[in-house]
Amino acid sequence: MPTLGLIHNSPVLAPIFNEIAARIMPDVRILHFVDESTIKNTIAAGYLEKKTMRRVIGLVGSSFDAGCDVALVTCSSIGLAVDMAAELYDQPVLRVDRPMAEKAVATGSRIGVVATLSTTLDPTVELIRRVAEEQGKTIEVVAHVCKGAFAAVMAGDGATHDRIVSEALTETTKGMDAIVLAQASMARVVAALPEGAVTAPVFSSPELGMEAARDALAALAK
Template structure:
């Protein structure tokens, strides 16, 4: 049975990915590796620091030492470190948001990126730009930071988080061809909005990222 190592920055993400894994890869063994320092230190510094990058690379190595066949990092804020780790190991090292960025670039030219943290907004927008460049496509990115949403959810006020994100999706994303959610936690807001409230297709990373990991483990894609 193939084994997938999931690297999280919060223990709250494990059940979310277990649910997806049960649906899209029931024949894959899942191991979770959680280190909250990667996101907390990045937020505190306002950027991804070298010490955190080294920690991410160590975490990736830990998954392979534990017997994993591939590693999937579920946080977009530390994506640059994941790209470096991918060059250092022979086994597949995957970013959860790569498949989402590819889907958005394939959908249209004007792409909206919505986030609740600037440390996640910038890496996600950069990834979309890079994917577009690789494919030789001209795109325009519309960035929207949902001010106050992250602080609300950290304080246990999920309703305020969902309201701010909902406003960002409906008001801040008018006229885009596709919307990318920089944080997986925002996906539930899309599901709660009335039908037709958001005109453009909305892409979230967990489902697409896990489908990509399944295909990589099955040898269908690299």
């Protein structure tokens, strides 16, 4: 059976990805690898440290040792380490946020990026700019951190998190051609907004990242 390894920085992400997997790749075995230190140490340091990069690369290797055919890393804050891991292993190593960045750049030139952490915002913006450069497109990125949202969700106050993110999506990103959600956990907020509340297409990483993983598994089976 094809096996996909999902590498998370929080156990709360597993149900989100399980739901997508059950819907779009029911015949694929899913294994979750969770290490909260990768995000907590990055937040504490304010940047992605070398020791955390080594940790991420090791987690990718562990997923392959466990029998996974493809590894998908679901955190944008550690994207640079994922790029490094992709160079070190023969099996596919995927960033969950790359398909989202590609879609946003293909959609328009004014791209809003919304995050609850600067440590996630900066790598996402950098990735979008790199994708635009690869595609030969000139873009404008408007970046916004939803202050207080991350602290609220960490304290168990999901309602406050969702309210702060909702305000950013409906007010701060007006006039954008596309909106990118820098964190997988923000996707549920979009689903709860009234129809027409956000005029630009909103791209989040879980669904698009899982579709890329499904395609990578299918390519290996050929």
